[in-house]
Amino acid sequence: MIRLPLLDHWPPQRFPDPSQALADPPGLLAFGGDLSPERLRAAYAQGVFPWFNEGEPILWWSPDPRCVFRTERLRQPNRSLRRLLLRCGWHVTVDRDFAGVMQCCAAPRNGQPGTWISDEMIQAYATLHARGDAHSVEVWDGDRLVGGIYGVASGRLFSGESMFSRQSGGSKVALLALARLLHAWGCPLLDAQVSNPHLLGLGAEEMPRVEFIAALHQLVLQRMDPAAWREVSPLTATELARLSPALAG
Template sequence: MSNKGPFLLDTASDAPFPPAELALTDPDGLLAIGGDLSPVRLLNAYAGGIFPWFSEGQPLLWWSPDPRMVFRTDQVHLSSRFRRSLRNSDWKIRADTAFAEVMQACAQAPRPGQDGTWITDAMLAAYVQLHQLGYAHSVEVFDDEELVGGIYGVAIGQMFFGESMFSGRSGGSKVALAALTRTLADWGWPLLDAQVENPHLLRMGADHLPRAEFLPAVRELVHRPGEVGCWTGRFGELAACALA
């Protein structure tokens, strides 16, 4: 199929996206421009293997890169050294108790090679709204009651789309990701979308999945019965030392 993007999105929030297979190869994965960050638009995007990614001052840009970075939820890797460091940890892990705080911490976290953040005020407001609707979730790591790490993303059906994570203390994001994927594996959710490659994700076991395999998997998983609503109760409180 030939590449024809980027497409200009219809102004109607519920207008369909073009097929992700039509995304550009240069820049890799750019599919569409414009639209809005309404809940229906965002949910339609993720269900089609598409996500927004843009900086302050840019138009809304929508992406579906090839290949896609994913975690098999039962294959996340923590090094032996890191596991040993967790054995005496008092950190606790919860879900959906500090969603906005996790997003804000992700926005403020320094990213090598990046100037600024894609988590704009508009993005924060949009995902907080998705969270209130029961589709966006955070996993938070606490030392006593201090937030020291976290991850957030979007869940549709039995597919989790990771958006960003942060470490307020060394290893905080690793603990959040490991706790999230272990829980998803226990629930029978096989994949976590990690979007694009970086060395940290590769070290933790992320793998490349060709878009031709990623999209059919997503389109099947988002139609499975999921867990809409607050995850705090079902997730419970996990001890970081249990990840060792």
């Protein structure tokens, strides 16, 4: 019988080697511990993330293969997205409403009875955001949030946690803006964690975990100033459609 490591008494910086993750369920590595900023930062820097339903113990994962976007390939909109950008009248901001993006991501989707983004998760990532480790991209139609994405920065790797659309295309615009921003900063990978047909249809690919961890070990050492996120200028969707790959302003 395989015994899953319990993290309750482990130092927050320590996790099992991702190679020890289970094959069934795929990628399950450990359970227990907490969602303190120290543990979350250490988890992402080691290729591990929490994912669990409310009422369950905290479950920690490192799937194989890993789902990733290459920011170089994602930074240009396709024809349909470009048409949307030119006609929608939306605008894009960064770190303007992190809590709002998380709340929208936490709203149950069609056909789903609940959400894994519990109040505990929202508080934990809000604390990370306040410390400069978690960030959001917001898409606005006037004063209304119509799309967004949030996640955690570890050096020059960004781990996307969740995204949402209140209007068709909202999450795609947020993803494009984030990819352009990361590419401009020399961040080659946007971690999407667990593969699914929707993400693959958006341009994600599957990367063997051993390759992902090797890339991660290099990227987390390349520190970035969290203040760079606060200095990104808002832009209209039309500007996003016409911009060169550089987004930072």
